[in-house]
Amino acid sequence: MAYDKFNVLTSTVVPLPNENVDTDQIIPARFLKATEREGFGDNLFRDWRYDVEGNPKKDFVLNDSTYSGKILLAGRNFGSGSSREHAVWALYDYGFRCVVSSFFADIFKNNCLNIGVLPVTISPEFADVLFAAVEADPRTEVEVDIDTQKITLLSTGQSESFDINAYKKENMKNGFDDIDYLLNLKEEIEEFEKGRK
Amino acid sequence: MEKKTLFDKIWDAHVVKSVPSGPDVFFIDKHFIHEVTSPVAFLNLEKRGVGVLHPQRTVGTPDHNVPTVDQDKTIKDKLSRMQVEKLRENCKKHGIELHDLGSAHHGIVHVIGPELGITQPGMTIVCGDSHTSTHGAFGAIAFGIGTSEVEMVLATQCIMQSKAKKMRITVDGELGAGVTSKDIILYIIAKISAAGATGYFVEYAGSAIESLSMEARMTICNMSIEMGARGGLIAPDETTFNYLKGKQYAPKGEEWEKTVAYWKSLKTDDEAVFDKEYHFDAADIEPMITYGTNPGMGIKVKGNIPSTEGMEGSNKSSYLKSLDYMGFVPGEAIQGKKVDFVFVGSCTNGRIEDIRSVANYVKGKKKADNITAWIVPGSREVEKMAHEEGLVKILEEAGFELRQPGCSACLAMNDDKIPSGKYAVSTSNRNFEGRQGPGARTMLASPLTVAAVAVKGEICDPREIF
Numbered sequence: 001m002a003y004d005k006f007n008v009l010t011s012t013v014v015p016l017p018n019e020n021v022d023t024d025q026i027i028p029a030r031f032l033k034a035t036e037r038e039g040f041g042d043n044l045f046r047d048w049r050y051d052v053e054g055n056p057k058k059d060f061v062l063n064d065s066t067y068s069g070k071i072l073l074a075g076r077n078f079g080s081g082s083s084r085e086h087a088v089w090a091l092y093d094y095g096f097r098c099v100v101s102s103f104f105a106d107i108f109k110n111n112c113l114n115i116g117v118l119p120v121t122i123s124p125e126f127a128d129v130l131f132a133a134v135e136a137d138p139r140t141e142v143e144v145d146i147d148t149q150k151i152t153l154l155s156t157g158q159s160e161s162f163d164i165n166a167y168k169k170e171n172m173k174n175g176f177d178d179i180d181y182l183l184n185l186k187e188e189i190e191e192f193e194k195g196r197k
Numbered sequence: 198m199e200k201k202t203l204f205d206k207i208w209d210a211h212v213v214k215s216v217p218s219g220p221d222v223f224f225i226d227k228h229f230i231h232e233v234t235s236p237v238a239f240l241n242l243e244k245r246g247v248g249v250l251h252p253q254r255t256v257g258t259p260d261h262n263v264p265t266v267d268q269d270k271t272i273k274d275k276l277s278r279m280q281v282e283k284l285r286e287n288c289k290k291h292g293i294e295l296h297d298l299g300s301a302h303h304g305i306v307h308v309i310g311p312e313l314g315i316t317q318p319g320m321t322i323v324c325g326d327s328h329t330s331t332h333g334a335f336g337a338i339a340f341g342i343g344t345s346e347v348e349m350v351l352a353t354q355c356i357m358q359s360k361a362k363k364m365r366i367t368v369d370g371e372l373g374a375g376v377t378s379k380d381i382i383l384y385i386i387a388k389i390s391a392a393g394a395t396g397y398f399v400e401y402a403g404s405a406i407e408s409l410s411m412e413a414r415m416t417i418c419n420m421s422i423e424m425g426a427r428g429g430l431i432a433p434d435e436t437t438f439n440y441l442k443g444k445q446y447a448p449k450g451e452e453w454e455k456t457v458a459y460w461k462s463l464k465t466d467d468e469a470v471f472d473k474e475y476h477f478d479a480a481d482i483e484p485m486i487t488y489g490t491n492p493g494m495g496i497k498v499k500g501n502i503p504s505t506e507g508m509e510g511s512n513k514s515s516y517l518k519s520l521d522y523m524g525f526v527p528g529e530a531i532q533g534k535k536v537d538f539v540f541v542g543s544c545t546n547g548r549i550e551d552i553r554s555v556a557n558y559v560k561g562k563k564k565a566d567n568i569t570a571w572i573v574p575g576s577r578e579v580e581k582m583a584h585e586e587g588l589v590k591i592l593e594e595a596g597f598e599l600r601q602p603g604c605s606a607c608l609a610m611n612d613d614k615i616p617s618g619k620y621a622v623s624t625s626n627r628n629f630e631g632r633q634g635p636g637a638r639t640m641l642a643s644p645l646t647v648a649a650v651a652v653k654g655e656i657c658d659p660r661e662i663f
């Protein structure tokens with residue numbers, strides 16, 4: 001479905017330095033039972049965020065009011081495991097528009113691009129710089145510009161470029177998804193299918 | 198002529214169109230759907246006012262959240278029931294074949310596809326489930342997709358995909374007694390890490406792989422995703438053809454001969470180049486088990502949990518957090534650790550061969566008193582065979598509890614949950630925190646190791662009680 005256009009995002013950052021955060025942590029399987037797409041944000045990082053009685057765990061970053069923002073700064077190999085798009089729906093629904101990491105799992109990254117959350121891959125060194133800056137000052141702002149493909153730490157001006165393929169970039173900028181594109185190709189696809197039988 | 202890998206051959210034959218500096222428009226031959234990742238896709242189609250383009254190319258089954266007892270009764274959990282009902286409704290409305298609960302071919306989607314002969318060499322196969330990679334065992338390009346892509350396949354039979362890089366993992370030599378294909382894949386993942394194949398599609402090759410049955414090959418391809426790979430595949434050979442011959446959806450008669458001739462062409466050319474290659478020797482592989490919270494954290498059953506030497510920063514803190522969750526200490530041996538549950542099932546090891554291997558081991562023995570032992574067949578067909586071969590009787594006498602087919606404790610969406618803090622040795626594929634229930638501590642191993650653990654009540658090497 002169509003999503004908000006992405007151009008320049010300037011925001012404070014929520015840091016989550018854990019490595020290998022899998023989609024079962026982002027949204028545990030028992031919360032995948034809805035037949036609609038809304039409301040998953042409430043269960044984002046459920047078991048890290050709440051104890052068994054449903055009380056917020058104080059030491060988890062989403063329960064720490066010092067940190068907020070539309071950018072999630074994540075550790076290495078973020079989003080591994082299940083193909084559940086619910087993980088990205090949960091991030092989106094919670095209010096994240098961008099995830100920054102030095103390494104993403106494949107399917108997760110694809111899912112992000114399909115529903116309008118921008119995955120930004122940076123070098124491990126720059127990730128360290130960002131983590132340190134946010135730790136020193138939680139009000140630190142980061143700017144993500146999809147057009148110039150640049151991510152900048154505003155307090156120091158340090159920046160890095162990131163990759164995104166041109167097709168996906170246009171989609172993100174316009175809030176389009178692949179289905180719009182594919183539906184326009186229906187005749188070509190039909191021809192192709194006939195040739196395969 | 199350009200030398201191609203098996204992956205290239207299948208991929209290139211399915212590209213409808215290449216988008217300049219973008220992904221390929223990629224045609225999908227077979228699409229599997231289940232109750233959890235498809236409802237939103239159908240809902241969105243409706244919102245767009247678009248129908249299903251080729252309903253005969255999609256097959257559905259409810260597996261992820263279904264109960265594994267009383268499957269003939271109404272599902273008690275309201276949300277699960279709604280998802281299953283939605284699947285029925287959507288399949289009926291769009292004319293999609295459904296293998297419903299209780300029907301002869303109900304089961305885990307990645308078990309029934311091959312069983313019915315729907316999965317065939319040379320195909321492109323997707324499903325809203327990352328373990329779709331299982332079907333690669335037949336020499337198909339098979340991988341998991343997100344719900345937006347499920348919607349794309351339903352609407353257009355295509356998705357937009359960039360071609361992955363190519364990796365070959367060759368395992369040569371002979372496997373030792375008591376070492377299974379699950380040990381091979383746990384060994385490989387431990388060697389190259391849980392993210393080591395991210396961005397790649399893996400071809401498994403070598404004499405050790407060629408000697409495996411289809412079931413064993415499926416176990417290996419199944420877990421490709423656990424090292425980050427998009428999928429894994431194995432070139433089809435006589436083992437593949439023999440498995441498929443006579444299956445319900447396999448070609449018949451003259452068509453069979455013609456198709457097999459084509460299937461035989463599906464191999465990597467001799468001089469084709471891979472972006473990355475690994476070689477392993479089967480003789481180095483021993484029974485494996487995981488001790489941490491991702492499948493790359495595996496060691497020999499006889500080994501010690503790695504110490505923190507040489508680790509630093511977030512790497513070390515993530516490692517310690519993982520061990521803390523598991524209740525283990527760096528450097529200690531894993532053998533002898535007490536276990537509470539064993540789980541035999543899932544699309545990794547819920548096939549008839551797996552059940553045979555467990556039954557064969559526990560025959561005439563009893564499970565230890567501290568163990569709760571669940572065995573969940575991957576499909577009705579597997580369940581039926583297990584009854585007919587007398588395996589169920591053997592297992593029940595040994596104290597195992599047989600449940601009805603489904604994903605069950607593999608992801609614990611239904612009631613089959615391992616209680617918080619308890620240890621489970623499982624034949625499934627993921628040992629993530631909470632995967633088998635909130636707070637559950639999962640160790641992954643082969644069916645044979647699981648059988649030995651069930652009898653001994655603690656982590657042990659299956660070769661020692663042979």
Ligand code: SF4
Pocket residue numbers: 260261305306307326328543544545603604607608625626
């Ligand atoms: S058995 Fe487990 S891994 Fe396989 S499809 Fe079901 S939930 Fe996924």
